[in-house]
Amino acid sequence: MGKKQKELIHLREKQLANGDISLYLDIYLNGKRKYEFLKLYLVASPKSAKDKEKNRATLQLAQAIKSKRLVEIQNNEYGFSSPTKNQTNFLDYFSTLTEERKEEKGNYGNWASALKYLRQYCDESMTFDDVDSSFVEGFKNFLNDKKTKSSKFLSQNTQHSYYNKLATCLKHAHDKGLMQTNPTKSVKAPKPGDPQRDYLSFEEVRALTMADCKFPIMKRAFLFSCLTGIRWSDINKMTWSQVQDFNGVPRIVFRQKKTQGQEYLDINEQALVYLGERSKPDERVFEGLKYSAWHNMELSKWCARARITKDITFHCGRHTFAVMMLDLGADLFTTSKLLGHKHIKTTQIYAKVLDKKKQEAVGRIPSLK
Incomplete structure (x- = not known):
């Protein structure tokens, strides 16, 4: 032998x-x-x-x-060279990469959502040997045709995000030697859309302060968001221990739920009023604040009472603050820091909104003839 x-x-x-x-x-x-x-x-x-x-x-x-x-x-x-069959399960591999991002909060959510759509698109037994450019192109088209539970098509940015998760996964697999070629190289990725930022003018915010709202706690919280730019998720979990005094200036010290960034946000006395009467350090500032379809409907009715016809959600309070700051003369860098943005290019989107406002204003000049 x-x-x-x-x-x-x-x-x-x-x-x-x-x-x-x-x-x-x-x-x-x-x-x-x-x-x-x-x-x-x-x-x-x-x-x-x-x-x-x-x-x-x-x-x-x-x-x-x-x-x-x-x-x-x-x-x-x-x-000699011979192409090898790779029987590694594709969805298992993608699931593993998703779990590795579990501590990344928002990013993990995007990966988990992309995985959900991939499970709808392909067979559970699919291996990397079955993944080619046709598979990638097919997933891109699948996202383009897919509707949400509310019967709306996925936004361009959502399609772009989910496609990028697939592309990242396949690049990772190629780098690890599991694929001889990266099939995304021959497929044109969906372009991100120019996201729409609905916001309220200062006059519209003022109109809301005078209009009746069925839920006073929601009214206070939304107006506070308009004056500070703080997201609903951070307002909802805010406790009185986070409301501090810094050399006589009221300051909110909190960690953003979305980005996990530590923030020190100075607010004005006007915003401070909407916090209400101070309570125990560990109690929520906006105790009783809820998020539901019922509350969203009341937000729309409240806007209607203020003669506002825009499709406003709670997050529009953050957009309102951003546009208001830039409109009042704050520079991009300062506004970016107030919003807690990691990248100033995110804040630049609001500058584009202001450009449109200027264009609309110029368009109102009456004819000279």
Whole structure:
């Protein structure tokens, strides 16, 4: 009997300081040893079904990379090339990348939503061997034709976001050696739309202060948002301990729910009035504030009583504040900091809104003839 050939590649584990387990390849060829860290991680001592499933998918991916590396070594050694079939489950792989972003809040939500639509689009048993440019083009068209529960088509920005998640996943798989080519290279990505920013003028906000609202707590919270730019999610969880005094100036100290950024927002006395009477530090400022279709309907009715015909949501309070600041002369950088934007290009969208206002104003000049 011939001598058994020594295995060239071993999949090994390394315990990290945070308790997770890092996977890497131990490659020994021609008397030389090389380590390839895969940037794949296992949950140590998994207890929940979710963690166990994540570990199973991660190990499957690591084994697939190991097999790919072995084929590459054989091809180089024997001088032939042959396309390999990759049986790694596509949705399992995408799910693993999604779970890795669980601490990223908003980004995780976008990945989870993209995964939901991918599960609707393709078969659960699909592998990377089935993923090609036709699959990518098909998903793009699927998003374009898809309607939400409210019978509305997905916005351009939503389509752009979900497509990008697929593109990121396939690039990751290609970089890991699971795909010979990246199929997104030959597909034109959907363009992001120019997002519409509905907002109220100062006169419209003033009209709301004088109009009746069925829910006084909602009225106070919305007007507070118009004067501070704080999102509903942060207003809803705001406690009195976050309302502080800084050298005689009222200040809201909070961590944004969406971005997790720590904010120190100075507010004026007018906004302070809408907070109401101060209570215990751990109690909510807007106790009783709720979000529902019923409350959204009342917001619309309240606007109608103020003779406002725009389609206004609670988030429009934030848009109103942004446009108001720029209209009153605040520069982009200052407005960006007041809104807690990480990138000033996000704030520049509101500058475009002001440009349209100027164009409309110029258009009102009466004819000279």
